Amino acid sequence: MQSSSAVAGTAGAPPVPQVAAHFASLEVQNHAARLGMWLFLATEILLFAGLFVCYACYRFLFPDAFAAASRELDLVMGTINTLVLITSSFTAAMAVHYAKEGQNKKVVTMFVLTILMAAGFLVIKYFEYAHKIHVGQLPGPHYHYEGIQLPGVSMYFTIYFLSTGLHAFHVIVGMIVLAWVTTKAMRNEFSYRNYTAVELGSMYWHLVDLVWIFLFPMLYLV
Template sequence: MQSSSHAAGGAALPVPRLAGHFASLEVQNHAARLGMWLFLATEILLFAGLFICYGVYRFLFPEAWAAASRSLDLTLGTVNTVVLITSSLTAALAVHYAKEGKNKMVAVQIGLTLVMAVGFLVIKYFEYHHKFEIGTLPGRFYSYEGIQLPGVPLYFTVYFCATALHGIHVVIGMIVLAFSMVRALKKADFGPNNYTMVELGSMYWHLVDLVWIFLFPMLYLV
């Protein structure tokens, strides 16, 4: 069943399709948002396990973890933080324009978000490449002669697990947002009554941003 709505000038406003098991579009949108919040809660629990591991080993090997943290490239980490926070702004603007029915601007803002996401991953690639070159790798693969302290290989195990898992979420977020961008360009049906798809994608992207805001000081500033 397709709902319909009209603007003051008589033009039809884009509205989403109402699924048969929902009483109204309001209930349907509320259920979608609730489902996303529950999903995001499970994602936070996933990262919480890594945060706990970090806290335990940071307590057991404080000197080693401080030394290992200083070996990271703070400049690249800071740039990546600025890039990701800015991408959250453009993702939020995409929701704003979707509510106003400005589909081209929705696509532009999501496109900017995706460009910054690619930039984030490229910077992370260079960080990874450098670590592979000098041997600051997880566990038994650690071979860097510059820091030889008990617990340092554990630091890089947590570092790679946390940043790789976060990177996977960045890629997933890019895919979700890309679908919204394609829809904005092809169908141009986002509007005041139909913006949930963009909103949910933006919520997921804010989670990606939030997790990095925790990872950056934990890994680079200890």
């Protein structure tokens, strides 16, 4: 067993990572953590894939309604949100880079910037939602927008709110995860030997960005 001083590390230095009893080494433990995250991300992709298939089926059934409804979305807001998320993925990736070098203060800076951009994304999405609720572009039987009265248009907004709402939920979860990792970086816990938590948090955030990269053209451009 490692002594408590070995685990805590010297004053001001990152603590030495502990290896669980059922792992042969730290490398094996980190590999298992990454594999677990990849499997989790795969299930998340399958979740959104179901929505993509649903969109494709209904667009085939109601092509005119879906084309007209997509033109009702705010392309400017959608584009800004896309740029915001792409930039946030860059800062999340830089956090991993700095964690490998043991520069925990820069890890904190990068993740704080990522969280702020995530908050900005949600604010923009709030204004989009507020406008659609105001004019009646609501899902299912609640749709009462007078501008488009075509069969299937309410289904478009059902898929829109379901997919973007689910994505927004993942954004919130990602912010919580990154905030937790940020607190660990503030305690100077990461180094070249121990940065897996930063890497896994960044991987989850890249998933959030990747899903939006598919949602944006599907809902706003196609």
